[in-house]
Amino acid sequence: MxxxxxxxxxxxxxxxxxxxxxxxxxxxxxxxxxxxxxxxxxxxxxxxxxxxxxxxxxxxxxxxxxxxxxxxxxxxxxxxxxxxxxxxxxxxxxxxxxxxxxxxxxxxxxxxxxxxxxxxxxxxxxxxxxxxxxxxxxxxxxxxxxxxxxxxxxxxxxxxxxxxxxxxxxxxxxxxxxxxxxxxxxxxxxxxxxxxxxxxxxxxxxxxxxxxxxxxxxxxxxxxxxxxxxxxxxxxxxxxxxxxxxxxxxxxxxxxxxxxxxxxxxxxxxxxxxxxxxxxxxxxxxxxxxxxxxxxAFWLGRFETLSTEPLVIIDGAHNPEGVHSLVETLRTHYSDKRITVLFSALGDKKADRMIAQLETVADRLIFTTFDFPRAVSPRLLAAHCRKEHEVFDDWQEALEQVLPSLTGGDAFIITGSLYFISEIRAYMLQT
CATH class of the missing domain: 3.40.1190.10 (Mur-like, catalytic domain)
Structure with a gap:
């Protein structure tokens, strides 16, 4: 058939x-x-x-x-x-x-x-x-x-x-x-x-x-x-x-x-x-x-640079070990940058441990969600955060606010669920 x-x-x-x-x-x-x-x-x-x-x-x-x-x-x-x-x-x-x-x-x-x-x-x-x-x-x-x-x-x-x-x-x-x-x-x-x-x-x-x-x-x-x-x-x-x-x-x-x-x-x-x-x-x-x-060798979505001016990087760090590697890479390569992190995760992950690590490098931390059955509410993610942060229910709205504000001294890191960065990647490459 x-x-x-x-x-x-x-x-x-x-x-x-x-x-x-x-x-x-x-x-x-x-x-x-x-x-x-x-x-x-x-x-x-x-x-x-x-x-x-x-x-x-x-x-x-x-x-x-x-x-x-x-x-x-x-x-x-x-x-x-x-x-x-x-x-x-x-x-x-x-x-x-x-x-x-x-x-x-x-x-x-x-x-x-x-x-x-x-x-x-x-x-x-x-x-x-x-x-x-x-x-x-x-x-x-x-x-x-x-x-x-x-x-x-x-x-x-x-x-x-x-x-x-x-x-x-x-x-x-x-x-x-x-x-x-x-x-x-x-x-x-x-x-x-x-x-x-x-x-x-x-x-x-x-x-x-x-x-x-x-x-x-x-x-x-x-x-x-x-x-x-x-x-x-x-x-x-x-x-x-x-x-x-x-x-x-x-x-x-x-x-x-x-x-x-x-x-x-x-x-x-x-x-x-x-x-x-x-x-x-x-x-x-x-x-x-x-x-x-x-x-x-190149693997999509793994510390992938989507834009250099402004600097936008996506990384599918979807568990504590992955976030640890991301944080260490940021410290090695971008310690001179002001880092903005946009993060979303699925409900079966250790969000508290991931967020605690992101806090150590993020100058600006933003939580959001996306259309996926196990995606976590950004407010639930934010409840784990101990420093000043922002919450967006719509990730496109977050992008629209962050991207125009970026300068040469900024690095915008979009991370979390691989399903999340897949959506972001498709959207940014089309716009």
Whole structure:
């Protein structure tokens, strides 16, 4: 049954009503009906509280420079829905998405007649991704980002050639657990028997859980700071510079354009994974591919400059760890600026901890909201604030007041939910 792109997108998004359902049974059933396309992929599986998207982007950029065809699966989207399933950074076409829905829809609807119940939106998109990369448009490698957690995430039916756990932090605690070890246990669920793990997890209690899981599954661990290392040497207007060393190679004076010390760590995780692929999976990757890939890598909505005059930056810092990285990056790069922060968040986040950190760098702090089911009232956000602030129910009104007042000495930082900055980004690029 053929469908238009608009009909296909509507059908997918109608499944938001089924919410979040952790578990792999529905995925396994649907993929079995489709011939298990996930078994045809050569893939890297990434989990973590923060840094998944940036780490994946560095890997993709390096592999692209080496002329590999790289599929990616990421979430949420920033510009267009289709970007969640991309090849070499280009979202699949509207036609391909519509054909994917037509292909998987009979199976998805057949699932509803079983005791397993209806598939969620994310499960459907994940099935579409596996079908696309496994059957419709195979790639040399597919980089797959978990949506939530790891152990019961819909993507965790894949058997990759390497796994990556970037960081552990307090996010989605109502689902993943209240403590770092509990959250780490969920993330560690992506570790497969005999498959190596590359990780940047720092907290000893969280890393212990990951290490124990890896040992039980005989998965070799490459830990940042132990089996491989990075030295951040310089921050400048053009980005960050660093040295990198691992068991397979060492490089000096590598450069990335994405700013912040946390991006150096993300790049190190990507490099370690790339060197594993080069050493054990026969990927042909040279020094020029590494240097050019890192330098050119860019991830929408991550400390992204929308305007230089006036200076407007958006950053999807949507949890305490993300805000900490944002604050440190602002201190490093814009300590000479008067900083105005516009902030909005979802209800399942630690808004009090995020706001406390933003207060330390913001000369002007503004709270707002946006049209999204879990978006928090700006007054509830403001209740956590201990310094003078402003509240706007309409974020467009906030922009209209702030933007004309900015001078060369100002930096306007728009941050919080990725869904929020996606709206802001689209609006500002159109006006």
């Amino acid at each position: 053929s469908m238009t792109y608009e009909e296909a997108l509507q059908w997918i998004q109608e499944r938001l009503k089924f919410g979040i359902k952790p578990g792999l049974e529905r995925m396994e059933w649907m993929l079995g009906e489709l011939g298990n396309p996930e078994r045809r992929l050569k893939s890297v599986h990434l989990a973590g509280t923060n840094g998944k998207g940036s780490t994946l982007t560095y890997m993709r950029a390096i592999l692209q420079e080496a002329e590999y065809k790289v599929g990616t699966f990421t979430s949420p989207y920033i510009e267009v829905f289709n970007e969640r399933i991309s090849i070499n950074g280009t979202p699949i076409s509207n036609e391909d998405l519509a054909e994917l829905v037509a292909a998987v829809r009979p199976v998805v609807e057949a699932l509803e007649e079983t005791d397993l119940g209806a598939a969620t939106e994310f499960e459907v998109i994940t099935v579409m991704m596996f079908y696309y990369f496994g059957i419709v448009n195979p790639c040399d490698i597919v980089l797959i980002e978990t949506g939530l957690g790891g152990r019961f995430d819909s993507t965790n039916v894949v058997y990759p050639v390497a796994t990556v756990i970037t960081t552990i932090g307090y996010d989605h605690m109502h689902i993943l657990g209240e403590t770092l070890p509990a959250i780490a246990g969920e993330k560690a669920g992506i570790i497969k028997p005999g498959i190596p793990l590359i990780t940047g997890v720092e907290q000893p209690d969280a890393y212990e859980v990951i290490q124990e899981t890896a040992a039980a599954k005989q998965a070799k661990v490459y830990k940042l700071g132990e089996q491989f290392a990075v030295e951040h040497t310089e921050s400048s207007a053009s980005g960050e510079q660093f040295h990198f060393q691992c068991p397979f190679a060492s490089y000096e004076n590598l450069c990335i354009s994405m700013r912040g010390a946390h991006q150096v760590q993300n790049a190190a995780l990507a490099l370690m994974t790339v060197f594993y692929l080069k050493t054990y999976q026969s990927f042909l990757i040279g020094e020029e591919h590494i240097r050019e890939g890192l330098r050119g």
